[in-house]
Amino acid sequence: MIRPRVIPTLLLKGRGLYKTVKFADPKYIGDPINTMRIFNDKEVDEIAVLDITASREGRGPDMDQIAEIVSECFMPLAYGGGITRLDQAMALFQAGVEKVILNSAAVERPELITEISKAAGAQAVVVAIDVKKPLIGGAKVYTHGATRKTALDPLSWAQEAQKRGAGEILLTSVDREGTMSGYDITLTKAVSEALTIPVIACGGAASLLDFAAVLKDGQASAVAAGSMFVFQGPHRAVLISYPARAELKRLAEDAKGQ
């Protein structure tokens, strides 16, 4: 059986890596190339790099910077941020990126999912869905770094993304992101159950127990985390870490009981 993937997410802002809380208050983590080298040495399963200002600034991916990051990366890498066209996705694949992560552009023009999926295969297309739950009313999908509310509900948008050719869903709870208060298991379970493609749970991880819970109870296929892998201790000192192989193996055995 397959071991659930544990995926660090790195947030690019200009030339640096940052970590946010609820998509705000970016804190500087370090240099992307150096951080990638450290994750590489730790033999992480897969890595996701998200340019968090590209869509908001209305620009495309910084190809030179991405090529530099990829050259230090001997694990699968997914990149998201500012991708609005097929040719940008193809250039990213050519540079050594395995998967593109679509978010704002997929909501604005869902055909983009199909175009890239047809050209590169569904496995190369991740649709990221950022979800906010208001105190009253249903959960909604947000775009442009959670600055714009859409009328979409996460479940039906995830199903449409799958139908249009997405190979995976990166499901993020904006309310939990960076808070280290655990994943939104209810949301993850609802989306996972409605899909046949893998769902990566994101937002809120603080420990391996959170991973186990969302894999088992939330039926996620993979887990993504940011703060947990870049901060240490109550004062959030920057320290890159990743679970040991034996811990991940145990995690897989626990999740198998789902």
Add this chain to the structure above:
Amino acid sequence: MSYVAVIDYGAGNIGSVLNMFKKVNVPAQAAATASSIEGASRILLPGVGAFDHCMHAFDTSGLRPAVEHAVHAAKKPLLGICVGQQMLLEGSDEGELPGLGWVRGRVRRFADMPGRRIPHMGWTEVHSTAQHPLLAGFDETPTFYFVHSYHPECADPTNIMATADYDGAFTCAVRAGNIAGVQFHPEKSHRYGMKLFTNFAGWNPQA
């Protein structure tokens, strides 16, 4: 100078593959012309995307005759990766176009099963079923990164190099003389991939 020709026919993750060869100090170059294939000592056939898309791109690239000559007449070692491996077989459930047919059998889709999500995506142990130099010298069962919905089904079991398990065993590596293919992605599989690429650089099928 001997080098690996990484066939650049417009349907492969050339960047990652070249990157990994560089990491293990094996000279390699993207090969988009017949002469760069003729000059190479080994061939790597990558492939990403749909089966027909890759076959069509390979056929129209004009590189197929040079690769066929390198493999069949000059007997150079060839390694296919992912769809580059699937192309070695006679055809695929995914497409209409015939494969290269250098390995007998077809490429099949994973059957739908409750609880089994397709594509199969992630790290899975690879179990060697043949004493093949490409999978030799690992000090533990190697784990490789997979991402695929289709896998080879060999007509002749002696062509199976390795299997993996995804709610049932499937063939994840094939061999036929100087030809080999792997379903997984050694170029994205950390030290396991480094070892496999190093093995490929030292593989001498005629010896």
